Amino acid sequence: MQTIFYPNKENWHQILSRPVNNQEHLFDLVTPVINSVRINGDKAIKDFTKLFDKIDIDSFLVSQEEINSACLLVDSELKEAINRAMKNIRKFHQSQQHSVKIIETEPGVKCWQKSVPIEKTGLYIPGGSAPLFSTILMLAVPAEIAGCKEIYICTPPGINGQINPVILYTAHLTGVTKIFRVGGAQAIAAMAYGTESIPRVDKIFGPGNSYVTAAKQIVALNGVAIDMPAGPSEVAVLADDSANPAFVAADLLSQAEHGTDSQAILITDSMQLAKLVYEEVNKQLGLLPRNEIAHKAMQNSRIIVMRNIDEMIDLANSYAPEHLILEIKNDEIVAEKIINAGSVFLGHLTPESAGDYASGTNHTLPTYGYAKAYSGVNLDSFSKKITFQKISSRGLLNLGPVIEIMAEAELLTAHKNAVSIRLDELKKRK
């Protein structure tokens, strides 16, 4: 973990650089998989599952019996925790609903905007060593609140083709329509184009390895929507001399354990804190079971010492981190000045883990600087906004001439005609 002191603004871009992945190379690798699934459907998925997951799968659909017996296997304390998190996530995402307001922009011209659920959504839930059931909560709960009719999950088959029981329990709890044991780029292609057994969806959500991410970006060029471009996870901590070095170190490391390409950045104006956090990181790192991953991730990570809180805020906004923790005095005032971040955690008692699991906010957030323009997943991610308008005869008599003048100036005669022909009729009726 490198420490950088008082960097000049022209060097910010470089010291805030993120680990690079070779995207084009990934596109080249993933494109044939996608094309093959698009053409050969289930047969291609079966072949790729054998190739990549080393297993022969006959039925991708997880049966109701498998789900039922999985639900019995989950520890009741964990079930309770999941239920509690779900309640909070539901409460927060429900608060994002808005009622329809009819706006009369001119007398007789009524316009309104309505959120309408996306009909078919597909959630990708990664497999691997840990069952990421929390991501199901973060995606299926708002999908259900939004009113999505069909919610599908694809997740890679484990040993013997089985899916971790906690994944099945959480999917069942959140009302997921169907679960398929398919992973990787082949799962993304299946949801994007549909196969004999896996339905085509309108939008694909969820994290994944770099192949899955590349596959999502490719299918997004071809008719299906995706939640957002995803990169490695990252955190920035703003801390001053009021911070507890052990808390800060724990927060940096909780990011670092995600993967070797994760990044954790401490921004501080306290030389003393920088030193203490550095020592704490090394101390806590040794105690972590996943310390090899975290150790590598810490090599991408930095402690940056700035002159004052304003510089610290500027630097954080330039970085546009996925997660931003404010372990500082006046955290609420500083939060008002944050303009680029996925999710912000205020104060010394609000670790990122809270939002990762249970406080109610979503943990699917923009990485890689995308927080400058993208929102994290929220209720709106599962619906689209349709506008409506209705014009009365009075409204058209009023506004019609304005439309005619503008259409004519854009040389769009037929656009003008569509108004003129109606105005003529209205004048005739008089």
Next chain:
Amino acid sequence: MQTIFYPNKENWHQILSRPVNNQEHLFDLVTPVINSVRINGDKAIKDFTKLFDKIDIDSFLVSQEEINSACLLVDSELKEAINRAMKNIRKFHQSQQHSVKIIETEPGVKCWQKSVPIEKTGLYIPGGSAPLFSTILMLAVPAEIAGCKEIYICTPPGINGQINPVILYTAHLTGVTKIFRVGGAQAIAAMAYGTESIPRVDKIFGPGNSYVTAAKQIVALNGVAIDMPAGPSEVAVLADDSANPAFVAADLLSQAEHGTDSQAILITDSMQLAKLVYEEVNKQLGLLPRNEIAHKAMQNSRIIVMRNIDEMIDLANSYAPEHLILEIKNDEIVAEKIINAGSVFLGHLTPESAGDYASGTNHTLPTYGYAKAYSGVNLDSFSKKITFQKISSRGLLNLGPVIEIMAEAELLTAHKNAVSIRLDELKKRK
């Protein structure tokens, strides 16, 4: 214009097919342009402008003098119309603002979501035969309401390198920061990566030809956001025997004049109306100055006769049109059943042109079936939603154990530690 009677559901996909464009070929053509601008900056733009626009440009930035004198050239009746449209667009988009609500998901756990403007936005305004100043209203007005700090326009230089005065007037009126005379894929690359004279932006908006669209899709893979994938414009009209065939024909043709790849679909349950609209289209088509374009577009267009209103609605939802006009009885009841469309126009006196120009709704809308998952441009398009949370000691004592259990089940020990280390400290303090 082909007429199709009572198609079976299995044929819907085919009869609702859209004109295809060869995307991969476009990507191959546009990629070198983008790479060249990324590497060579202004010099590359100058070269491409000479090559594609046949003109030598020394200063891409449009000067204040040029803007001032353009404002004097615009007809006052047109200015008044633009001002009136702007007022309506502002009113409707202002109504899309929401106040921040702090949600206490559990005692001591406060979460909120805040819309924060995207700092730097770039608007692409096409050139060509007609000055599409209305698109500036549709993009710059919500950008300004959202609070975007910098709003740039790129638009291709006309003959002598000049920009149409109405474009400059509208840009000036809406408070655009700077205007650059650059068009095509080179303009998109300039806004995505920045050059010596054109600033890098966070999100690019606006329509364009197929090269511009392809360029937007490519840069979207590389760090910049775009409004939405864009295809040729399209309309579906639902009409029954209450409809005026001349109005319906005018609406279909106003779509068709956009370009040869535009598409207009009439869906009706009245054989009589189908016949009358067909005749009216041919009659009105002959009178249009742009009738060559419209004539070609009508070849992509269809009249589809269905059995009843429910089938008509189903078909429209399957098509997911950019624009949907409901020239039917009970239009308000039917509007409630529309689940896939960009913008919906209710009744016999609400032509699409109203929303294209002046009623207040946005005209930048999802095409090509993307309306199933994408919203049209709206106030949210110019901001991102950041979530915030703050947990008190009471909150962490309550929720902490839930987070610990979940993190442990996902094998994320450091995530758990970030909570445990704080709980230990809180217990010590007691």
